[in-house]
Amino acid sequence: MKAKSVILNATIAGALSIAPAAGLAEGELNIFNWGEYTSMEMIEKFEKEYDVSVTIDAYDSNETMLAKIKAGATGYDIAVPGDYMVAIMIEEDMLEKVEPNQMPNYENLDERWKNVYWDPGNHYSIPWNWGTTTFVINTNVYKGDIHTLALLFDPPPELQGRINLLRDVNDVINAALRYLDLPRCNSNPDDLRKLLDLLINVKPHIKSFAYESKELINSGEVDIAQIWNGFSLRARRERPEMHYAYPREGFTGWMDNLVVLKDAENLENAKLFLNFMMDPENAAMQSNFTAYANGVKGSEQYISAEILESPEYQPPEWAPEPEFVPPCGPEVVKMYDRIWTNFLK
Secondary structure, eight states, X not given: OXXXXXXXXXXXXXXXXXXXXXXXXXXXXXXXXXXXXXXXXHHHHHHHHHTEEEEEEEESSHHHHHHHXXXXXXXXXXXXXXXXXXXXXXXXXXXXXXXXXXXXXXXXXXXXXXXXXXXXXXXXXXXXXXXXXXXXXXXXXXXXXXXXXXXXXXXXXXXXXXXXXXXXXXXXXXXXXXXXXXXXXXXXXXXXXXXXXXXXXHGGGEEEEXXXXXXXXXXXXXXXXXXXXHHHHHHHHHOTTEEEOOOTTOOEEEEEEEEXXXXXXXXXXXXXXXXHHTSHHHHHHHHHHHOOBOOBTTGGGGSOHHHXXXXXXXXXXXXXXXXXXXXXXXXXXXXXXXXXXXXXX
């Protein structure tokens, strides 16, 4: 999920001298995506191949994207919601049923991503990038076992006041529930009291709540930060002492997805882009930029060895399987929002 911080508006002027063999496209395509999360090299290739001018606007969270579209943000053809948000947008009839499962390149999708809870059979969506959310830690500061959520929720003295948590209600609350060994989408009053007590007790040790984890840890402002695995690798390129943890208590898996918004003005170009992104070479261009996996078979032959061999891309054999958490019901969401608001006060 995840370059989430920088807002950009990039219009990439593709070379228009080469038309696609079938003459299928021309015109525009408007994409609404997370910041720092799109390979410009890949976009330029799409523009040249289909004679399409691509514009990208960015948001910093699934909830921001949903709120802006609901508030009337218009002109976007494609968005890139996370797995649980795809399920919500389908339920609220916000997506075009473009049937990616009938597109020529659909055969390239890994079988793992063809029967997902958020879109069984891929009637609305295809994978963009997928990964995990845990934390990165400065091992020059902390010398012990890094693979435990206790470092976030019961930190040792050297990490107290040096923690950044994502400003994301689901990522924080789900991590806290795992630490407490309690179920997700939890409405049990006793469990929620334990959750709130844990968060309130750790609050004095939290330095910041921000999506800019890579920037904060690389600048030395914090020594441990919730982060996505691709951003962890990018942080480690600058500071090799940073290590990505795989908490034994468990951690979140996520998939960001390409979807076509209801009544998209450039519907046919949006469909072309979905099919384009199921080509292994094109998917690999995206992975080489973000350092995340992509869900397209055959793409790994084009992904750099640095990424493929990294601990962020290849978890240790003992690590638990990542947990993909479905959207919670409205009553749980209200309770979580109340807990989150109290936590941030």
